[in-house]
Amino acid sequence: MSQDIYVFIEHVCGKTLDISYMMLAQAQQLAAASGGEVVAILLGHNVAGLASDLGADTVWYVDHPELEDFIWANSLAVLEALLARQSPRLVLFGDTTIGSGLASGLSARLGLPLVGYCRQVFPNGGHFHYISQICGGKMLVEGALPDSTALIAMIPGAFRIEQGKSDEKHSATPVPLDGLDEILARNAQKYIFKGYTEPAAGDVDITREKILVSVGRGIQSEDNLSLAQDLADALEGAVSGSRPIIDQSWLPTSRLVGKSGKTVKPKVYLALGISGAPEHTEAITGADAIIAVNTDPSAPIFNLAKYGVQLDLLDLLPVLTDRVRAEK
Ligand SMILES: Cc1cc2nc3c(=O)[nH]c(=O)nc-3n(C[C@H](O)[C@H](O)[C@H](O)COP(=O)(O)OP(=O)(O)OC[C@H]3O[C@@H](n4cnc5c(N)ncnc54)[C@H](O)[C@@H]3O)c2cc1C
Incomplete structure (x- = not known):
């Protein structure tokens, strides 16, 4: 087994997805500890150019x-063939629809x-430990990874996109795989x-x-949405929502933020x-600043937020909207 850290690169329509850069940043930290290299794994057709800015x-x-568009079974077959002949220390995936499935x-x-919903992997006494977010993010568990090859599906948050980019202009190294034509x-x-x-x-x-x-279940009723709309109007922004809001048709699907939305x-x-x-949260890590308002001080959103306040949003919204209007 090598001490290398592999990262599966996700790309859609010719663009590398942000989650891949975050995984590369995590991999750099782990490879420095293990003494191995960071190996990015890029599958596709005519996309060698995507290698250039990968860290x-x-x-x-x-x-x-056959790898031009993402088909789960094809990517799985290629990765299976690769891992059958290489044994890295870890393989990192984004905990996304594509990554978690693979x-x-x-x-x-x-x-x-496999460790899913992983927030962080870190060296600890010669081993790697992980922190994983379970029960919809309400609990964190820490554990030691085995010293053999392990798979990690990581949620974003611990690293920034820029940390996983490189100015060195890498080129892609083609990897021939026996029997690939037949499998595909x-x-x-x-x-x-x-x-x-597209949504x-x-x-x-x-x-x-x-x-x-952006409003979640804490808004409590459809009638209260007007409070969020008033604030959005005052700030010259827009209202978006989490899944329960869209599932109840309080907002259209086009306003859904998240894995199944935008x-x-x-x-x-x-x-x-x-x-x-x-x-x-996988869909909001690119925001410059997340401000969270929640009555529960242990809500996981506070882990990601730049600013947070423990408050009833129904008390806050009318006051905040008035203040914004007054400032303008
Ligand atoms: C395959 C799959 C795909 C999914 N895709 C998405 C997706 O794209 N987008 C998405 O959002 N979810 C998605 N989900 C659902 C996701 O797991 C969560 O269930 C959902 O995000 C929870 O929405 P929420 O935070 O609004 O509700 P909850 O988790 O119920 O949280 C409500 C929060 O409001 C707070 N609160 C309550 N009252 C108040 C108050 N008066 N003032 C302030 N705070 C208050 C509570 O403390 C709580 O933290 C998906 C799930 C699966 C399995």
């Missing part, structure tokens, strides 16, 4: 027309241990990629808004009565 010592690239598939196929040809009979479906654009594109007033990067993300479940 890795080496970028292994598997190119095949990590769990590999764990089942190869019998490798077999899969092509079972899986057909039909196209990407409906709706009236407002929340991915472009500078200020988002990833947002506003200057200010005001999280009102949002607990901070991983499926929500």
Whole structure:
């Protein structure tokens, strides 16, 4: 087994996803402790250029027309073949729809241990320890990883995107894999990629808004949404929401922030009565500042927020809106 730390690079429509840079930043820290290298694993077709800004010592690239669009079974087959001949110390995935699916598939196929919802991995007395967020983010557990190859699915938050980027302009190293054509040809009979479906654009594109007033279950009733809308109007921003709000049709799907909705990067993300479940927070780490308002001081959103206040949002909203209007 080598001491290398592998990172699976996620990309969609020719763009590397932010989570991959965060994983690379974590991998750099771990490789410095293990004495190994950071190896980025890039799968796709005609995307070798994506290697250039990855903060890795080496970028292994598997190119095949069948890898042009993400099909779980294809990526899984390639990773399985790679790990059958290499035994790194750790393989890092984003705990995203793509990454968690691949990590769990590999764990089942190869019998490798997997830590999901992982917030951090760190060296401790010659071993690696992990901190994982369980029960929707309400509890943290710490444990020691085995000294054999392990798989990690990480949620964002501990590292910034820039930390995983490099100015060195890496080139991709092609990795030939025996039998790849046959495996992918077999899969092509079972899986057909039909196209990407973007969430409906709706009236407002929340991915472009500078200020988002985002409401969660803590808003309590549809009638109270007008309080959030008043503040958004005063701040010249838009209202977005967590899954329970959209599931109850209090806001349209186009306003959903999270794993099943949109990833947002506003200057200010005001999280009102949002607990901070991983499926929500993975989509807000690109915000310049997250401000959390929650009655529960142990709500996980406070771990990610730049500013936080333990307060009833229904008391705060009218007062805050008046203050903003007065300032203007
Ligand atoms: C496959 C999958 C995909 C998912 N995709 C998404 C997604 O895209 N987006 C998403 O958001 N979720 C998603 N979820 C759901 C996610 O796991 C959480 O259940 C959801 O984010 C919780 O929403 P919430 O924070 O609004 O509600 P809760 O977790 O119920 O939190 C409500 C919070 O409000 C606080 N509160 C209550 N009253 C007040 C008050 N008066 N003032 C201030 N604070 C108050 C509470 O303390 C609590 O922290 C997904 C789940 C799965 C399994």
